[in-house]
Amino acid sequence: xxxxxxxxxxxxxxxxxxxxxxxxxxxxxxxxxxxxxxxxxxxxxxxxxxxxxxxxxxxxxxxxxxxxxxxxxxxxxxxxxxxxxxxxxxxxxxxxxxxxxxxxxxxxxxxxxxxxxxxxxxxxxxxxxxxxxxxxxxxxxxxxxxxxxxxxxxxxxxxxxxxxxxxxxxxxxxxxxxxxxxxxxxxxxxxxxxxxxxxxxxxxxxxxxxxxx
Amino acid sequence: xxxxxxxxxxxxxxxxxxxxxxxxxxxxxxxxxxxxxxxxxxxxxxxxxxxxxxxxxxxxxxxxxxxxxxxxxxxxxxxxxxxxxxxxxxxxxxxxxxxxxxxxxxxxxxxxxxxxxxxxxxxxxxxxxxxxxxxxxxxxxxxxxxxxxxxxxxxxxxxxxxxxxxxxxxxxxxxxxxxxxxxxxxxxxxxxxxxxxxxxxxxxxxxxxxxxx
Numbered sequence: 001x002x003x004x005x006x007x008x009x010x011x012x013x014x015x016x017x018x019x020x021x022x023x024x025x026x027x028x029x030x031x032x033x034x035x036x037x038x039x040x041x042x043x044x045x046x047x048x049x050x051x052x053x054x055x056x057x058x059x060x061x062x063x064x065x066x067x068x069x070x071x072x073x074x075x076x077x078x079x080x081x082x083x084x085x086x087x088x089x090x091x092x093x094x095x096x097x098x099x100x101x102x103x104x105x106x107x108x109x110x111x112x113x114x115x116x117x118x119x120x121x122x123x124x125x126x127x128x129x130x131x132x133x134x135x136x137x138x139x140x141x142x143x144x145x146x147x148x149x150x151x152x153x154x155x156x157x158x159x160x161x162x163x164x165x166x167x168x169x170x171x172x173x174x175x176x177x178x179x180x181x182x183x184x185x186x187x188x189x190x191x192x193x194x195x196x197x198x199x200x201x202x203x204x205x206x207x208x209x210x211x212x213x
Numbered sequence: 214x215x216x217x218x219x220x221x222x223x224x225x226x227x228x229x230x231x232x233x234x235x236x237x238x239x240x241x242x243x244x245x246x247x248x249x250x251x252x253x254x255x256x257x258x259x260x261x262x263x264x265x266x267x268x269x270x271x272x273x274x275x276x277x278x279x280x281x282x283x284x285x286x287x288x289x290x291x292x293x294x295x296x297x298x299x300x301x302x303x304x305x306x307x308x309x310x311x312x313x314x315x316x317x318x319x320x321x322x323x324x325x326x327x328x329x330x331x332x333x334x335x336x337x338x339x340x341x342x343x344x345x346x347x348x349x350x351x352x353x354x355x356x357x358x359x360x361x362x363x364x365x366x367x368x369x370x371x372x373x374x375x376x377x378x379x380x381x382x383x384x385x386x387x388x389x390x391x392x393x394x395x396x397x398x399x400x401x402x403x404x405x406x407x408x409x410x411x412x413x414x415x416x417x418x419x420x421x422x423x424x425x426x
Contacts, residue, residue, distance in 0.1 A: 009258075009260075034300060034303075034314065034401075035298055035300055035314070035316070037250035037252075037261050037263075037296055037298070038261075039250075039252040039259035039260065039261035039294075040259050041254035041257055041258065041259045044254055044257055044292070045222075045254065045292050045294075045322075046252035046253050046254045046259055046260075046292060046293065046294040047222075047252065047259075047294050047320075048250050048251075048252035048261050048294045048295075048296040048320065049296070049320075050250075050296060050298040050316065050318050052313075052314060079257070079258050079259060080259065081252075081258075081259040081260050081261045082261070083250055083261040083262070083263060085248055085250070085263040087247060087248055087403065089406075090247075090345050090346060090405075090423075091345070092345060092346055092349065092353075092423055093353065094353060094354050095353060095354045095356070095360070096338065096339070096342045096349075096350055096353040096354065096355055096356045096360075097356050097357075097360040097364075099341075099342050099345045099349065099353065100265075100345075101247065101248070101265060101345070103248070103263065105263050107260075107261065107262075109258075125309065126309070128312075129309045129312050132303050132304070132305060132312045132313075132314070133303060133305055133399075136305065136309075136312065137309055139394040139395075140305075140306065140307060140308060140309040140312065140392075140394060141307050141308040141309065141389055141392045142309055143308070143309045143310050144310075147308070147309075147310040151310075169409065169411045169412070170411055172411070176354055177413055179353075179354045180418065181352040181353060181418070181421075182352075182408075182410065182414065182418050182419075182421040182422065182423055183410070183411040183414055183418075184408055184409050184410040184411045184414060184423075185408070185409050186346075186405050186406065186408045186409070186423060187405070187406035187407070187409070188247075188403050188404065188405055188406070189403070189404055189406060190300065190401050190402070190403055190404075191401065191402055191403075191404040192303075192399050192400070192401055193302075193399065193400035193401070193402060194400070195395075195397055195398070195399045196382065196397050196398050196399070196400070197395065197396070197397040198382045198383055198385070198396040198397045199382070200390055201395065201396055201397060205393065205394070205395050205396075206395075208394075208395040209395065210303075210305055210395055210397075210399060
């Protein structure tokens with residue numbers, strides 16, 4: 001356990017056996033999840049926005065249009081809670097009470113800061129594009145200075161974070177094992193379908209299917 | 214557009230063409246998504262928790278252990294932002310700038326209230342179990358009064374809500390169409406794998422695969 005990651009906010013009160021503060025566990029979840037749910041409070045009221053994100057080392061990057069009000073608040077140092085959840089399955093117990101879902105979730109807390117250094121901003125931008133498809137930042141037309149200027153990139157250090165994981169089958173009470181219904185779990189996986197080329201893609205490029213992560 | 218759903222908080226400032234306040238659009242997303250990201254502010258600091266949820270008519274139900282601190286705050290009338298996101302695909306443009314994801318997301322704002330009426334609490338509980346697998350609340354051993362008492366159920370009215378949807382292929386600038394890389398989109402879908410029976414499931418029940426939603 002990395003002591004710097006554990007604070008009162010990241011201490012697991014419920015089911016502590018499902019919790020972790022290990023960076024390897026946290027990083028694996030952050031690197032698999034595709035959407036972050038970014039929470040911030042504006043005048044005491046919560047907002048939760050789904051966003052593309054990327055991890056590079058100890059930093060989480062978020063981005064959006066410069067005009068975005070909530071991203072602007074994040075860039076100006078608002079407290080953030082960034083939660084990334086990977087749903088792994090459905091858990092069917094004999095008892096209604098013990099039904100559950102298998103998941104891996106990470107919560108990262110901290111204050112956002114706008115990335116102003118041009119080289120770091122481009123690094124973040126490339127990492128965000130590479131979340132869509134591996135290596136994609138080297139194939140696509142790079143962002144122009146104008147496009148970078150129109151984009152706000154927010155950085156959040158991963159130094160107060162925790163993971164929570166539920167896995168495996170149902171945990172029925174001993175008295176319920178004879179209840180006559182199916183029990184077990186059903187894995188769930190986010191699966192890519194057949195790539196759909198843009199209508200104006202030249203014929204010779206249609207067969208170059210993207211390499212997904 | 215349902216005027217009661219539209220408030221300053223749910224007015225789309227970015228890409229308003231992607232926004233909707235139609236209940237049919239909102240309900241379809243809520244009924245497909247399996248995980249809600251529930252945001253609340255505690256002493257001005259945001260928390261975002263992944264939770265199982267269910268919609269019944271105009272109500273969203275959340276639940277958790279009675280001892281949960283954040284659920285307790287929700288039950289006591291804290292302002293909530295409940296965001297449900299269904300990820301539909303990856304969008305690969307020619308330009309790095311226009312890379313995106315296809316998604317359908319709903320944000321519901323309001324104050325939570327604990328469900329105390331026993332009949333309504335059981336209705337909510339059944340609806341939450343049925344999110345794991347359709348009709349499951351009629352197969353599983355029903356919750357005992359003790360189990361219901363150990364569970365906090367929070368209700369949130371769907372009267373301030375909005376949806377945002379991005380779909381289809383990339384929207385490249387005209388000047389980028391000749392850029393020599395694949396462009397298009399890749400659908401993503403949460404797919405169930407083979408059900409894994411509990412190790413102590415009697416042999417005659419192992420073949421009764423669960424009917425997923």
